Amino acid sequence: MSERTKPQSFPVFLHGHGLKYEIECILKAFVPAVRFQFYYDDLSLLKESVRFAAIQLRPGRACTYFYCAVSLGGKTLRLAQRTEKLYPQENKQQCETIICKMLFRLLQELTGLDVPWGILTGIRPVRKVLPLMEEGLTQEQIYDTLRRKYWISDEKLNLVYETARVQRPLLQQTPKNSIGLYVSIPFCPTRCSYCSFVSHSVEQAKKLMPEYIRLLCKELEIWGRMVRELGLIVDTVYFGGGTPTSVSAEYLEQLMQAVEKNFDLSHIREYCVEAGRPDTITADKLAVLRKYGVDRISINPQTMNDEVLKTIGRRHTAEEIVESFRLARSFGFENINMDLIAGLPSDTPESFHRTLEQVLALDPDSITVHTLTLKRAANLFAEGASQLDNPVREMVRDSIAMLPENGYLPYYMYRQKNTIDNQENVGYAKPGKESYYNMLIMDETQSIFGAGCAASTKLVEPNGMITRVCNYKFPYEYIAQFDQLMEKKQQVYEVYNRIREQEAANAEE
Ligand code: SF4
Incomplete structure (x- = not known):
């Protein structure tokens, strides 16, 4: 195992607060395949650590001081900020935002990585857009608000806005x-x-x-x-x-x-x-x-590449997927969804593109594109290391472009912990088939x-x-x-x- 792929623990020192969850999400986006070890109000190990993140919050008499330091790849960067008086318990949201932005900035500079969802860590991004739509903000104002608050890339802003636009009138029809x-x-x-589900063999x-x-x-x-x-x-x-x-x-x-x-x-x-x-x-x-x-039924190929199907432990071929789909249509099912996964082991952007083409040729009513999520099992870190070079971003991008071009609009979306490259899962449907x-x-x-x-x-x-x-x-x-x-x-x-x-x-x- 090379130095780069060797799973290592990464100490994170929190001082004056316990805002662990958001910090871990930001760290994971930049430093995958690593086990973060948290220390609270104890900096004794800091000096011995080759790489670390330290985030300190200190309310003073008239203001609050934030300090953030990250050491990675032999380089250490630091940031300090002074704000109005804030306390981690009473002003949790504000403190989290400040800390996440400082940490994000340092990690971005140290790694050179581009994290498309910015500091948005929640699993339901659409819920950030819907209230702004309710307030009557224009598309431009919504983009501005989210860009400023979370540093989301334009690509993801377009996707989440479009998803909210499609689903909003449908949600309004929910019966009381x-x-x-x-x-x-x-x-x-x-x-x-x-x-990663609890599933048992028949x-x-x-x-x-x-x-x-x-x-x-x-x-x-x-x-x-x-x-x-x-x-x-x-x-x-x-x-x-x-x-x-x-x-x-x-x-x-x-x-x-x-x-x-x-x-x-x-x-x-x-x-x-x-x-x-x-x-x-x-x-x-x-x-x-x-x-x-x-x-409505869902027939889920995940991939139309027979080799990849074998790699993931499926006992069927792409041809059998086509046969099942046709059989279901012959029974009169007029709303069939197909699930795909971007980033499967041994899959490539070219093969994923062919999967999209083959699935589109079948003309299903909706297509859901998931991103591979690492299992929460004990081998997560070893498994994560093998995924550092996964070309998943290219695959996701391909689906974002190709599906709307073919009449499928994004209508629901969620993010999961431990998803490769911090990407999302999106359901696309023909209008009326959501x-x-x-x-x-x-x-x-x-x-x-x-x-x-x-x-x-x-x-x-x-x-x-x-x-x-x-x-x-x-x-x-x-x-x-x-x-x-x-x-x-x-x-x-x-x-x-x-x-x-x-x-x-x-x-x-
Ligand atoms: S991923 Fe495979 S094993 Fe897990 S629930 Fe789906 S079909 Fe079953």
Whole structure:
């Protein structure tokens, strides 16, 4: 392993504050594949460190002093700044912005790298644009505000603005008192090498499957009762995982019957199933989906390069993806999404370009371009080192140019921690084919009731407060502790009581 690729720890000294999260995000953008070691109010190791970042905040009598020093590649740079009196607890946001900008400046000078999202570290960039649109700011004013505040590049500003422009009128149509229902099937035929989800191989989970499906149907019955008692409207249904179609047609039918029996589906605007891997798509399963009103499916090639498919541990070819897509169309599915991943191991910009061309030739209704995210497993740092030269930026750029040229507009976007080159994930759709569930999960303005293991329930109150109720991650835990898990659902009543009180108070005003 060369010096450059050797995983090393990087000490970060914080003095006078504990603003770790944002600092770590900025550091990661410039110095990937490194384990950051944080020290609080202890500079004793500073002198011994070959490379380090030190960020000090000191409120004085009339003002606050900020100091930032970074040492990297044998060079040390420092910055100091004095502001009005600020305290890290009371003025967290302001302090964070000042610190991030100082750190960013030093890292940029030391590395010469260009970080397109600037100091914006949140996972929902569109939410920075929507409120400015609500305030009535022009496009130019929005660009100016975001450029000044976060130092975002024009390329990303265009992308996030366009995404917000497309999704804003769609979000405004969200029915009052509505929820999204998420059904989790956390099984896959095999595990892809890059997977960071909790997914279990169907083979291994075979024995657990009948009991898992039985209890999932029971949970749907419990949710159905709650939805009725609380007078809620089911707006979208989403079967995700894993790969929901990795279970048999009979199990799918059992689950869809449970959804149909326990919920009033007369108001739903979208019923989506992640058909995910083409090696799980069969005529009998597609027939079940059609029978129960599924109107959007996702067939996810990730790449159309057979060699890359092999490298990531997929047991199917690009030709099988084409066959599955055509089979789904022949069953009358008029809203098919295809997921791609930029930056997969062994992929190249040329091959990614060909993937885009091949997927466009199929004419799906939406295309989602993810950027490879490093797994959170123990080998993250070793894995990260091998990704230092990943040409992902070129691939992402290609998709940003090519998809709108072909009639697909960006309509939802999110960023993830540990994504290669700090890039984003973007859903592009033909007008009218956008997924409401995807937009609303990112906008966090609609509650989601999650059923099944690894599903999380997100309860959104009108004041923006969010309560999460999480199910166990593993099927055996879900099965063994099902009753205790269902007791946790009492929280839902408590939250909805609060929601009703807030609504009543708002109505009185
Ligand atoms: S299909 Fe998706 S969820 Fe399943 S193993 Fe691959 S990446 Fe993970």
